[in-house]
Amino acid sequence: MSRSDDRAPVSGNPPATGAARRRRLHPAWFAFAVLLALQVALALHTPETWRLETSVGTPPPPAVLRLASLDEPALAAYGSALYLQGYDAQAGALLPLRMADYPAIRAWLELAFTLDPHSSYPLMLAAFDYSETAHLQDEASPANPPQAPAILEFVERGFRADPAAHWRWLAHAAWVSRYVLHDDARALAEAHLLRSAPAGAAIPEWARELDTYVLGRRDPIEARRALLGGLAAGTAGTPQRDLERLADRIASMEAVPGVKPRNRDAIDGLIPGFPQSSKSDDHR
Amino acid sequence: MEARDAPPACAAPARHAGRALRTVMQDTLREAVRGRWIWMSVLGALCVAAVAVFARSLALTEEHELALSFAAPAARLLAVLIVALSAIVSVSREQADRTLLLALAAPMSRTTWVAGKALGLVLLALVTALILALPVLAFGPPPAAMLAWTCTLALELAVIAAVSLAIGIVLTQVPPAVCAVLAFYLLARDLHVVQLLAQRAQDYSELGPAGPVVQAVALLFPRLDLFARSDWLLGAPLTAPALGIVAAQALVYGLLALTVATLDLRRAQFA
Numbered sequence: 001m002s003r004s005d006d007r008a009p010v011s012g013n014p015p016a017t018g019a020a021r022r023r024r025l026h027p028a029w030f031a032f033a034v035l036l037a038l039q040v041a042l043a044l045h046t047p048e049t050w051r052l053e054t055s056v057g058t059p060p061p062p063a064v065l066r067l068a069s070l071d072e073p074a075l076a077a078y079g080s081a082l083y084l085q086g087y088d089a090q091a092g093a094l095l096p097l098r099m100a101d102y103p104a105i106r107a108w109l110e111l112a113f114t115l116d117p118h119s120s121y122p123l124m125l126a127a128f129d130y131s132e133t134a135h136l137q138d139e140a141s142p143a144n145p146p147q148a149p150a151i152l153e154f155v156e157r158g159f160r161a162d163p164a165a166h167w168r169w170l171a172h173a174a175w176v177s178r179y180v181l182h183d184d185a186r187a188l189a190e191a192h193l194l195r196s197a198p199a200g201a202a203i204p205e206w207a208r209e210l211d212t213y214v215l216g217r218r219d220p221i222e223a224r225r226a227l228l229g230g231l232a233a234g235t236a237g238t239p240q241r242d243l244e245r246l247a248d249r250i251a252s253m254e255a256v257p258g259v260k261p262r263n264r265d266a267i268d269g270l271i272p273g274f275p276q277s278s279k280s281d282d283h284r
Numbered sequence: 285m286e287a288r289d290a291p292p293a294c295a296a297p298a299r300h301a302g303r304a305l306r307t308v309m310q311d312t313l314r315e316a317v318r319g320r321w322i323w324m325s326v327l328g329a330l331c332v333a334a335v336a337v338f339a340r341s342l343a344l345t346e347e348h349e350l351a352l353s354f355a356a357p358a359a360r361l362l363a364v365l366i367v368a369l370s371a372i373v374s375v376s377r378e379q380a381d382r383t384l385l386l387a388l389a390a391p392m393s394r395t396t397w398v399a400g401k402a403l404g405l406v407l408l409a410l411v412t413a414l415i416l417a418l419p420v421l422a423f424g425p426p427p428a429a430m431l432a433w434t435c436t437l438a439l440e441l442a443v444i445a446a447v448s449l450a451i452g453i454v455l456t457q458v459p460p461a462v463c464a465v466l467a468f469y470l471l472a473r474d475l476h477v478v479q480l481l482a483q484r485a486q487d488y489s490e491l492g493p494a495g496p497v498v499q500a501v502a503l504l505f506p507r508l509d510l511f512a513r514s515d516w517l518l519g520a521p522l523t524a525p526a527l528g529i530v531a532a533q534a535l536v537y538g539l540l541a542l543t544v545a546t547l548d549l550r551r552a553q554f555a
Binding site for chain 1 (some may be wrong): 344345
C-alpha cells in the first residue's frame, strides 16, 4: 500500500487538501497536551517528603565509599565533606548548628580525613566552623559530654599526621581554645605543638610563636586580626578564600549588637589584593 | 563462508594486508564520526566542566583541589562510557548489517580485520582522552601530572576499546555486551579494594574462604585503578616504575583482549 493510499479516508470522502490537513491537528497532539498538563499537575501536587533532620547520621565505612567512588578517595573525601557542609541547609531551612548531632559530625569529619589525609578541608570545617558552634551547644546543655574539645582534638590529630599541610587549622584551633572555650591549657598545648613541629614542615615563625603573637592578646578580635595578618602577609600560598572567610568572620564578630562595627576596609587592607566590597560567603 | 586466514595468492601480500588494515581502521573512524562520537565527547567535556564548576562553587577552601577531584573522575567515567559504547555499537552493527561478511569476503584475514578495527578504536580512544582532558586541564593541575594523567587515561581507554571489541564479537548483541563491559570496568577498578577487604576479613572465620577466591578472580583483571589517578593531579608523587607498570599492563591486556577477539572470530561460522 502506498503512502497516499494509507491516508485515504475509509468513508470515501475526498482526501483533505494540504491546507486543510495542516488546520486539523492529529488527535495524538491533544493527547500529548492533556497528558503533559496532567504530569505538571501531578508534579505540583506531589507532597514533599523532606523533613528537617537534626542528625547527619552514621557515616558509611571508608571502604564502602572507596568502592562506590571507583577507588577515588579524594572524590569520596570531598564528597563527604560537602555532604556534611550542606547538611545544615535542608528542606529549605537552616538548621541551627547548636542543635546539631556533634558526635555524628565528628564521625563524618574523621571519615573525610581517613579517605584523604592530604586534604585540610575536614580540619577547616572542624576548626573554623563546628568547634565554635559545638561550644554553644556545650554551654546550653552542660549535662551532656562536651563536644567542642573532641572536635579540637580531631584537628590536633590531623596536624600530627601532616604538620606542613595542616598547621593553619591548628592555629585556628588554638584561637578557639583560648578565646571561645577559654581553655588556656589546651591553647598553649596547641601552640607548643606548632612550635615543636619539625623544621622541615615549613611553618612560619609567627605561627611557631603563636602564644606570643596571637594568644597573648587580650581582645579576641585583635588576636584574630593578628592571625589574619600572619596568614595574609607572613605566609606564602595561603588561599585567598581562607583570608576572605577569616576577614568576614572578624567583621561579623565586630558587628555584635551594642558594638560599633569597624570599617571593613580596614580589615580588607590586611589582605593583599582583597576586593573592598567582597560579599560574605559564610552561610552560617 | 569459509575462513580466509591464508594469505591471498597475489603479489606483495604484506602490502595488501597493510592496505586492508588501513581501510578497516578508516571505516571504523568514519562510522564513529557519523555516529556523532565527536559531539558526544564535546558534550561530555562540557558536562565535566559544569560538574567541576558547581563543585567549586560549594567549596569553602581548596577550590582547585575540590574541582579537580570532581572533574578528573567524571571525565574518566564519561570517556570510558563513550569509548565502550562506540566500540560495542560498531562491532554489533558490522555483524547485524553483514558488513563484516562483506569485509571477510575480500582477500583479508580475520586477524587483519580485528587488528584494523582495534587500531581505529584505539585512535578513537586517544582523541576521546584528549577531548575529555580539556576541562580537567582548565583547573590548572601541575603540567607533569596532567601529562601523565592524560597519557594513562588514553591507555585505559585503549584497554576498554580492546575489551569492548572482544566482548562485542563474542556476545554480538548490544545490551548484554554493554552490561558485560560495565561489569568488567567496575571489577577492574574496584577489585583491589575488595582484595583489601577480603584480607582484613580473614580475621573473621566466616569470611575467611572469600579471600583466596577474590585474589584468584583479581588475577584475571587488569589493575585499572593504577591508571589516570586523580591524586596525581592533587600533588601525589609520580614514579617512573608506576607509569611503566601501567604501560605494560595496557599492552598485555589490550593484546590479550584482541587475541580473544581473533580466536572467537576464527571460530565463528557465518551462515
